[in-house]
Each structure stands twice: as C-alpha cells, then as structure tokens.
Amino acid sequence: MAPTSETLTAERILEATEEVLRRHGPAKATVVDVARVLGVSHGSVYRHFRTKAVLREAVTKRWLDRTTAALSGVVTEDADPETRLRDWLAALFAAKRRKAGDDPELFATYQVLTVENGEAVSAHLADLTGQLARIIEDGVDADVFTAPDPEATARAVFHATGRFHDPGYAAAWQRHDIQTEFEAVVDLLVRGLRG
Amino acid sequence: MAPTSETLTAERILEATEEVLRRHGPAKATVVDVARVLGVSHGSVYRHFRTKAVLREAVTKRWLDRTTAALSGVVTEDADPETRLRDWLAALFAAKRRKAGDDPELFATYQVLTVENGEAVSAHLADLTGQLARIIEDGVDADVFTAPDPEATARAVFHATGRFHDPGYAAAWQRHDIQTEFEAVVDLLVRGLRG
Numbered sequence: 001m002a003p004t005s006e007t008l009t010a011e012r013i014l015e016a017t018e019e020v021l022r023r024h025g026p027a028k029a030t031v032v033d034v035a036r037v038l039g040v041s042h043g044s045v046y047r048h049f050r051t052k053a054v055l056r057e058a059v060t061k062r063w064l065d066r067t068t069a070a071l072s073g074v075v076t077e078d079a080d081p082e083t084r085l086r087d088w089l090a091a092l093f094a095a096k097r098r099k100a101g102d103d104p105e106l107f108a109t110y111q112v113l114t115v116e117n118g119e120a121v122s123a124h125l126a127d128l129t130g131q132l133a134r135i136i137e138d139g140v141d142a143d144v145f146t147a148p149d150p151e152a153t154a155r156a157v158f159h160a161t162g163r164f165h166d167p168g169y170a171a172a173w174q175r176h177d178i179q180t181e182f183e184a185v186v187d188l189l190v191r192g193l194r195g
Numbered sequence: 196m197a198p199t200s201e202t203l204t205a206e207r208i209l210e211a212t213e214e215v216l217r218r219h220g221p222a223k224a225t226v227v228d229v230a231r232v233l234g235v236s237h238g239s240v241y242r243h244f245r246t247k248a249v250l251r252e253a254v255t256k257r258w259l260d261r262t263t264a265a266l267s268g269v270v271t272e273d274a275d276p277e278t279r280l281r282d283w284l285a286a287l288f289a290a291k292r293r294k295a296g297d298d299p300e301l302f303a304t305y306q307v308l309t310v311e312n313g314e315a316v317s318a319h320l321a322d323l324t325g326q327l328a329r330i331i332e333d334g335v336d337a338d339v340f341t342a343p344d345p346e347a348t349a350r351a352v353f354h355a356t357g358r359f360h361d362p363g364y365a366a367a368w369q370r371h372d373i374q375t376e377f378e379a380v381v382d383l384l385v386r387g388l389r390g
Contacts (some may be wrong), residue, residue, distance in 0.1 A: 023287035124331060140235075146386075152379055153379070153383065155376065155379065156376070156380045156382075156383045157383070159358045159376055159379075159380050159386070160355035160356070160358075160380050160383065161355070162357055162358050163354050163355075163357050168363045180352055181350065181351070182352065184347055184348070184351035184354075185351045185354050185355050187351075187387075188348065188351045188352070188355065188384060188387040188388070189343075189355070189383060189384075190387075191385030191386070191387040191388075191390035192382075192383040192384060192386040192390065193383070193386075194390055195386035195387065195389055195390040
C-alpha cells in the first residue's frame with residue numbers, strides 16, 4: 001500500500017471532499033475527483049465511506065457540526081442566563097452570516113447538500129435547540145426566566161429568530177437595518193422569557 | 196368599438212390575467228393570451244395597463260391586497276388587544292396556508308411575481324405591519340402592552356412569526372406540529388408585549 005493511503009483518515013477525505021465540492025459544485029463532484037485530490041484510488045475512499053451518499057452526508061454533518069461546536073462555548077460561559085441567551089443568538093447569527101458572506105459558493109453548495117440530507121439537518125437543529133434549552137433551564141433555575149417546558153420554549157425562540165439564521169434569509173443579512181431588526185426580536189423574546 | 200370592449204374594466208382584465216397566469220405559468224403568459232380570454236384586442240388591454248410589466252405588477256398587488264383586506268377586519272374587531280393580536284396572527288397564517296394549499300400552482304406563480312415586484316411586496320409588508328402596529332398601540336393605550344415604539348415592535352412581531360407567513364416556509368405548513376409551534380411562538384411574543 002502506498003504511503004499516502006496509509007495516512008488516509010476520514011477527516012482528510014472530508015477536507016478533500018469539501019474542496020472538490022467548492023470547486024466543481026454539488027452536481028458534478030464525484031468520488032473519483034476526491035480520490036484524485038488525495039492521490040489515492042477511489043477504492044481507498046470507499047473503504048472509509050461506503051457510498052457517495054454516505055460521504056456527502058458526512059461532509060454535510062461536519063459543516064453543520066462546526067457551527068454547533070462554535071456555539072457550545074457560549075452555553076457554558078460564565079455569565080447570567082439572559083446574557084448567554086443574547087450571546088448565543090448573536091453568535092449563531094454571526095456564524096451564519098460569516099458562512100454565507102465569506103464563501104458564497106461553498107454556502108450555496110451546502111444549501112443543496114442540506115436539502116439532500118434531511119436527517120443530518122434534523123439532528124443539527126436538535127443539537128442547537130438543545131443548547132438553547134440548557135440556557136433557558138439555567139434561567140428558570142435562577143428564577144430569571146419563566147418556561148414550564150424549556151425544550152418547547154427553546155424551539156419557539158429558535159423559530160422566532162429564523163430570519164437571523166435560516167439560510168433562506170441570507171440575502172436579507174446584507175441589509176443595513178438587519179442588526180436593528182435582530183435586536184428588536186431578541187429584546188421581545190427576552191421580555192417574553194422573563195414574563 | 197365592440198360591446199365586449201365597452202365593458203372592459205381594469206378588474207376584468209386582472210381577473211383574466213390571473214386565469215392566464217394560472218393556466219400558462221408566469222414565464223409563458225402574454226398580454227395576447229389575456230386579450231384572447233377577454234375576446235378583445237391586445238390594444239384594449241394596453242389602454243388600461245401601459246405595459247406587460249405594469250399589468251403583472253397590478254395583478255400581484257391585487258393578490259397581496261386580498262390578504263390585507265381579509266385581515267383589516269380583525270384590526271377593528273370588538274375584542275381586547277391581546278385577543279385581536281392573536282386573531283390577526285392566526286388569520287394571517289390561515290390565509291397564507293389556504294393560498295398555498297388550495298391552489299399550489301397559482302401560489303407558485305405568485306412567488307415568481309413577488310420576486311419581480313419588490314415594490315408591491317414592500318408596500319404590502321408595510322400595510323400588514325401597519326395593521327399590527329394599530330393593535331399594539333391600542334394595547335399600549337389600554338395599558339396591557341408595553342411598547343415604546345409600536346411600529347418597531349410590530350415589525351419585530353412580524354419577523355418573529357415569519358415561519359408562519361413567509362411563503363418560503365410553505366412546505367413546513369403541512370407538518371402535523373406546525374399549529375403547536377405557532378402557538379408557542381405567539382405565546383412567547385404576547386408575554387414579551389405584556390412585560
């Protein structure tokens with residue numbers, strides 16, 4: 001076996017897959033392209049990812065997990081629950097805007113992939129609302145929030161802020177008044193949580 | 196002049212235009228098709244609507260205004276502001292679901308037309324948030340809502356409920372838990388307004 005294939009990890013394959021997707025777009029990218037970038041046979045890629053669909057799902061999950069990982073720090077930061085809630089929503093909005101603005105082609109590619117991989121997206125949304133629920137629970141424990149069902153309230157907060165994280169609104173994120181809109185919605189929701 | 200043309204009103208032309216759009220789709224519908232449906236010359240149509248673009252904008256505005264008209268009754272209904280706010284949001288959601296569910300082809304057609312006619316859409320959104328602002332102002336006057344800037348708060352409520360009226364979410368409106376999601380968001384917003 002060639003040395004390149006010995007060091008072939010799932011992570012290296014996923015990195016190469018993202019690069020190939022960025023370059024060729026989701027319609028044209030193939031496993032052969034990925035293998036070529038890595039200098040390995042396509043069989044070596046299939047040893048890690050059984051099918052092209054499995055590989056595409058894994059790369060989608062990796063992309064989504066990057067946001068979840070970036071936000072998990074906010075959940076446990078040393079601040080009161082209201083501050084953490086505001087910080088978490090602001091960090092989510094910032095992460096999405098950055099993804100959409102810094103690399104629009106890769107963002108568009110992942111829009112196609114997320115439609116294909118509904119289960120990965122559902123798991124991702126459950127991860128995110130789970131983080132939100134933890135902050136809301138802490139607020140209930142600290143007697144600053146009222147929420148009989150923190151999980152349901154977390155979903156409501158997530159849905160109510162969709163304009164500021166749902167990729168369908170990416171065009172609106174460039175508008176000059178979007179930050180004011182974001183703060184108005186978050187203020188109203190925080191008041192609702194306190195109420 | 197033929198008798199048909201004597202009775203040719205703008206409203207009759209718009210009705211026929213909607214019918215033609217439904218039948219041929221927004222890409223293929225022409226002014227000649229509209230004239231044929233009405234049994235008049237295309238010159239007669241142009242006498243009312245100077246260009247095809249003007250006609251398409253007018254038919255889009257008419258479609259959007261139907262929703263505004265249906266909701267205006269809720270603004271002035273004889274009930275407390277919280278009930279009117281809940282009724283208004285429920286009526287908006289119901290109107291959008293009905294439009295999307297009852298006639299998906301016409302709904303898809305109007306999605307194309309609204310992208311073309313940004314100004315008509317902006318005016319429509321201003322009409323809707325204006326209605327919401329009136330209800331919120333009444334709540335502030337009755338001392339049941341707190342909102343230093345009812346117009347800004349109305350926009351925040353509108354944005355926070357986008358999942359339940361933005362056509363981009365039409366697919367989610369078929370899901371079994373959508374009504375529960377709607378109520379959770381509205382409850383949280385109403386608590387925020389009270390707070």
